[in-house]
Amino acid sequence: MLNLYLFQILNGLGLGMIYFLISVGLTIIFGLLNFVNFAHGAFFMLGCYLCYALLAATGQFWLALLAGPLAVAALAWGAEKLLIRRVYHLPHTFHILITVGVALILQESAIMIWGPIGKSIPIPEALQGVVAMGKFAYPKYRLFLIGFSAVIGFLLWLLLERTRFGALVRAGSESTEMVSLLGADIYKLFSLTFALGVGLAGLAGVLSGPIRGAHPFLGPEVLGIAFVVVVIGGMGSFGGALAGGLLIGLVQSLMTTIWPEGASLMIYGAMAAVILWRPYGLFGRA
Amino acid sequence: MVPLPKGVWGGTTPAVLAILALLPVAVPSATLATEILIFAMAALACNLLLGYGGLLSFGQGLFFGVGSYLAALAMIHLEVGLVAALAIAVAAGAAVATAVGWLAIRRTGIYFVMLTLALAQMGYFLAYTLSKWTGGDNGLLDVPRPPLALFGVELASLDGAYAYYAFVAVLFLAVYVGARRVIDSPFGSTLVAIRENEARAAAVGFDTRHFKMLAFTLSGAVTALAGALYAMLINYVPLDNVAIAMSEHIVIMTIIGGTGSLLGSLLGAGTLVLVGEVLSAIWPRWPLLLGVGLILLVMFLRRGLWGGVESLIARYRRRGEAAE
Amino acid sequence: MSAYILETRDLALAYGGFRAVDGVSLRVKAGTIHSVIGPNGAGKTSLFHCLTGGRKPTEGDIVFDGRDVTRRPAHARVGIGMARSFQVTSLFQNLSVRENLRLASQGRDGDRALAFWRPVSAGRAHLERADRIMERLNLSARANAAAGDLSHGQQRVLEVGMALCGEPKLLLLDEPTSGMGIDDIPVMTKLIADLGRDHTVMLIEHNMGIVMSISDTVTVMSRGKVLVEGRPDAVRADERVRAAYLGEAG
Numbered sequence: 001m002l003n004l005y006l007f008q009i010l011n012g013l014g015l016g017m018i019y020f021l022i023s024v025g026l027t028i029i030f031g032l033l034n035f036v037n038f039a040h041g042a043f044f045m046l047g048c049y050l051c052y053a054l055l056a057a058t059g060q061f062w063l064a065l066l067a068g069p070l071a072v073a074a075l076a077w078g079a080e081k082l083l084i085r086r087v088y089h090l091p092h093t094f095h096i097l098i099t100v101g102v103a104l105i106l107q108e109s110a111i112m113i114w115g116p117i118g119k120s121i122p123i124p125e126a127l128q129g130v131v132a133m134g135k136f137a138y139p140k141y142r143l144f145l146i147g148f149s150a151v152i153g154f155l156l157w158l159l160l161e162r163t164r165f166g167a168l169v170r171a172g173s174e175s176t177e178m179v180s181l182l183g184a185d186i187y188k189l190f191s192l193t194f195a196l197g198v199g200l201a202g203l204a205g206v207l208s209g210p211i212r213g214a215h216p217f218l219g220p221e222v223l224g225i226a227f228v229v230v231v232i233g234g235m236g237s238f239g240g241a242l243a244g245g246l247l248i249g250l251v252q253s254l255m256t257t258i259w260p261e262g263a264s265l266m267i268y269g270a271m272a273a274v275i276l277w278r279p280y281g282l283f284g285r286a
Numbered sequence: 287m288v289p290l291p292k293g294v295w296g297g298t299t300p301a302v303l304a305i306l307a308l309l310p311v312a313v314p315s316a317t318l319a320t321e322i323l324i325f326a327m328a329a330l331a332c333n334l335l336l337g338y339g340g341l342l343s344f345g346q347g348l349f350f351g352v353g354s355y356l357a358a359l360a361m362i363h364l365e366v367g368l369v370a371a372l373a374i375a376v377a378a379g380a381a382v383a384t385a386v387g388w389l390a391i392r393r394t395g396i397y398f399v400m401l402t403l404a405l406a407q408m409g410y411f412l413a414y415t416l417s418k419w420t421g422g423d424n425g426l427l428d429v430p431r432p433p434l435a436l437f438g439v440e441l442a443s444l445d446g447a448y449a450y451y452a453f454v455a456v457l458f459l460a461v462y463v464g465a466r467r468v469i470d471s472p473f474g475s476t477l478v479a480i481r482e483n484e485a486r487a488a489a490v491g492f493d494t495r496h497f498k499m500l501a502f503t504l505s506g507a508v509t510a511l512a513g514a515l516y517a518m519l520i521n522y523v524p525l526d527n528v529a530i531a532m533s534e535h536i537v538i539m540t541i542i543g544g545t546g547s548l549l550g551s552l553l554g555a556g557t558l559v560l561v562g563e564v565l566s567a568i569w570p571r572w573p574l575l576l577g578v579g580l581i582l583l584v585m586f587l588r589r590g591l592w593g594g595v596e597s598l599i600a601r602y603r604r605r606g607e608a609a610e
Numbered sequence: 611m612s613a614y615i616l617e618t619r620d621l622a623l624a625y626g627g628f629r630a631v632d633g634v635s636l637r638v639k640a641g642t643i644h645s646v647i648g649p650n651g652a653g654k655t656s657l658f659h660c661l662t663g664g665r666k667p668t669e670g671d672i673v674f675d676g677r678d679v680t681r682r683p684a685h686a687r688v689g690i691g692m693a694r695s696f697q698v699t700s701l702f703q704n705l706s707v708r709e710n711l712r713l714a715s716q717g718r719d720g721d722r723a724l725a726f727w728r729p730v731s732a733g734r735a736h737l738e739r740a741d742r743i744m745e746r747l748n749l750s751a752r753a754n755a756a757a758g759d760l761s762h763g764q765q766r767v768l769e770v771g772m773a774l775c776g777e778p779k780l781l782l783l784d785e786p787t788s789g790m791g792i793d794d795i796p797v798m799t800k801l802i803a804d805l806g807r808d809h810t811v812m813l814i815e816h817n818m819g820i821v822m823s824i825s826d827t828v829t830v831m832s833r834g835k836v837l838v839e840g841r842p843d844a845v846r847a848d849e850r851v852r853a854a855y856l857g858e859a860g
Contacts, residue, residue: 036396087584092396093342097541098584100534104577112571220530224407227400235397261415268408272389275401279392472716472733473726479713482702489662489696490717491688491776500724 003136008253014142014211016249017149018204022222023229024156024241025200031173031236032193035088038096041223042103043198047072047205048214049110052119055209061124065206072202077195085190103219110216118215127210145207152203157238169193173236228271234281243282294466298549302462305552306455316447318563320519323451323458324512326555329539330465330548331508336537337545338469339501340481344403345386346536349379349506351413351528353513355420358429358523368432368444368518375514376507382409383506387499394484403530410528426523444518454515461508465548468504477501509536538576542583544590553591615640615780615810616661621670622834623656630656631667632834638780638827643806645813645821648831649855654814655697657831658784661812662694663687675779689720691779695769697788697814703758707749707768710757711740714775739775747771747801763794767801774805781811787820799824818855822846830854 026040047068054064079102087094123141130137160166168189172179179186201222212218229248233240251270255263274282310319328350335341357375360366366374390401413420420426433443434453444450468474480487480494488494517523526532535558543554558576565572587594616638623631631653638644648654659665661672663684672680679687702710715736716723731737744750747767752760757768766786773781787798803824805811815821821828822842830837830845832854838845845851 030396036399083581090584090588092399093336093541094584094588096342096399097538097580100538101577101580101584104573104580108571108574108577112574220534221407224404224530227404231393231397231400231404261417262411265408265411265415268404268411271404272408275389275392467729468726470729471726472723472728472730475709475713475730476716476723478705479702482704483700486696486700486702486772487713487717488685489688489694489700490714490772491685491720492717492723493683493685493721496721496724500726504726 004257005254006136007138008257009250010138010146011142011256012250012253013246014145014149014249015253016246017146017153018208018245019225019229019249020153020242020245021149021200021204021207023226023233023245024153024238025197025204026226027197027230027233027235027237027241028160028169028200029194029197030230032169033088033190035084035194036092036095036099037194037198038099038223039102039106039219040099040198040201040226041219041221042106043072043076044201044205044208044222045110045214045216045218046075046106047202048121048209048212048218049114049119049205050202051206051209052114052121052214055121055124061126061210064209065203068206069199069203072205073195073199076198076202077191080191080194084194085187088190103223107216107219114214114216116216118213120213121209123210141210145211149204149207153242156200160238165189165192225267228267231271232274232281234283237283240281240283294463294470297466299463299466301549302459302552306459309455309556310448310451313560314563316451317519318559320447320451320454321516322556322559323454324516324519325536325539325559326552327458327461327512327515328509328536329543329551329555330461331505331512332536332540333543333545333548333551334465334468334477334508335501335505336540337547337550338474338481339477339498341391341498341501342399342402342537343386343390343502343505344399344530344533344537345383345390345406345409346505346509347530347532347534348386348406348409348528349383349509350513350516350532350536351409351523352382352506353379353510354517354523354527355413355426355513356510357514358426358517359419361430361432362426362428367435369434369436371432372511372514375510379510379513380503380507383502383509384499386506387502391495391498391502403533406528406530406533410525410530413525413528420523420525423525425525426517429517429521429523431518431521450519454519457511457515461511462548465508469548473497473500538580542579542590544592544594544596547592550590550592553595557591613639615675616812617673618657618661619671619673621657621660621667621672623653623660623665624668629834631660633670634831634834634836636829636836638810638812640779640810642826643802643811643813643824644827644829645815645825646829646831647815647818647821648837650816651833652831652854653834654816654831655784656834658694658782658814662692662782685717685720688717688776688778691776692782693773693776693778693780694782695773695784695786697784699762699765699769699789701757701765701768701772704756706754707757707760708737708740708744708753710768711743711771711775712736714772715739715743718776739777743771743774746774763790763797766790766794766798770798770801770805774809779810781805781809783811783813785814785816787815787817795820818846 022044026037029035029037050068050071051064054067055061083098087098127141127144130139131143160169168179168184176186179189229241229244233244248267252263252267255266310316313319332346335343353375356378357371360374361371386405389405390398393401414422431444434441442449444453476492476497480497484494513527539554539558540551542557544550614637618634618636621631621634622629634657646654660667663682667680671678674692716733744753749768770783770786787795790798799820802811813821825842828842828845829839830851837854838848838851
């Protein structure tokens, strides 16, 4: 019994780290660009499919793990140059509208290329099987998922806190003029940040592929979860995305043992509870 | 500035009457005409929130779905008639929308939008979880379309496509006229004031939360009515009725038509339903074109179709004046 | 009935360790113009936020017209007779001057404006009040212009007029001349003096010159506390006031 809970807690951590990667991307973009990306879930979905396609073509998971997120980021970079930057100055409604348009294009393109029915993705050979710890056994891939995303999270934190790029992003969140004063090319910074944020969603998609598979209609569901995380953790906050992501992952995972059909429902229940208790999120201030 | 309409029966109402009369002959089928009016109703309700209150809600699909499910369940399990089923849907839609509004308006701006979307997702998973009642993924089948009856007296069968169209058209007209009254009421004008400057609206004495919540209540009631009518139109409630895609659909119609004008909502719903009908027959991946269309709209037609029509009229008038 | 319409008792507002308002006890006599002045950072604006409900004081009470209003939200202060203007013009920019004032009149009735079944035109009293105040503000000629299209000086006047529509017992004006050109300031000064004849006015000002001519009582704040209070001439002559302002200049 206790093992079952340990199992679910580890599952929840893995799930939570996926949610963290998605939401932190959303949050970085919002923090610097004051832009809400409603295509974020669709880019995640694309990550899942790239994982599938690259694995099917090459059989190399490591290649998929590297090339998948980079491809998603490159696409986002192009979309930012071509479309997104033209609407920064408009109200949020137009940000939402244009990214809903992008999401529809991605979703329908995925159906055109890979068909309307989802694809399951095999777990890479090197990570198949379980790790045994005494009587307790846990799937290798899921353990890898937790460790790998933790490393990515740490690298991201270093990038944001310890590099010039991170300093510029943080300065830009306060005031974009400051970035210009610091002598940086603000447009380049915007493109890179958008690509980075979306690339993180792509990475989350690739990582979750072998567990959940790829499905063309994943976008809206993932977007909903990302919103829950940032409503709980606060937009523009690295720690908030981590705490919110883990909380939601754990809630969903533990609920699976108690009430499997209602697990997804409880994510939103948890959010409603947090909003009732603290309208500005766990770390937010009025 | 929003001009004050001249009484609810003047202004654009005659134009709406004409459209209602011509629609079933202008489009390929009465069923399609009915669908246009149902979504126009939903867009109208969305417009009250977005165009007048400045509240972008992604909860509209939830209210639509609540109307669909509740009307259908009441007819199937309680064997209630048409009027009672619609009344139940409207009451439930109003109640759910008030609750969503109450939670979502605790935050403003983008958090508010995200909250409405997340709460709508909650409704989706609730419908999914309660598959014993809703049919889950398979949808709720065999939704009846009872005859129009009052106090046990049957007035008209609605089985025919045209008869049902007429019934929906009458309801649409009532909603349209009602919406114009709401906009021209102290409440409607205060809603516009809150959209314009919430801090000032509070400073002159309005408890802005109450106004936003009432906007949700009214919007939810009308959207649920549309949902119930839709379930009776297609005799079925797909799970998609409560999905985010439905919310997006309603919001897109509203914005394509043009916010801040009720006629725009009819225009937006008509365009999207018709284009969808035509294109989906040719190419099932037509939503891709819708995506392209949305991008073009943001780039070139930010005030929506109605806004475009208005600038055309203005340009034409200017030319006329110049010629004189 | 006390002669004082507004009283604060040991009012304090702290942001973390910093006490922006630090134990202020004020009494505003009904029917007077009472100004609060002080150098930048004296705590005037924070005091104003507490009085209007923008911020909840961390200590002390505010009593208005015999009622404790310390924790009352901003919108609920209008109905009992408090109305405010903003330091930075805050109007319904895209609505007409008349509609701005009509909405402000309607605000006095609070939730009664929730009536969604009634036409706006039925609220005759609001329209009449709006027109009356428009007349008094000398804005009738611009009745149908969008508020955002008025000149800056006219917008400042309308800003004060919005508060007037609540038919308040106490008008709280936050630096009404802020951002005004040198030519417009006398107009505003005259308007406030005129309003002072039938209202109690509490004025927050940075500019000492303006308030001296029209105020009955002047309170000088410095570093969150009341430094001096008295009649304008007495305050003007006070050494401590000079020092506080000189300190700012230096």
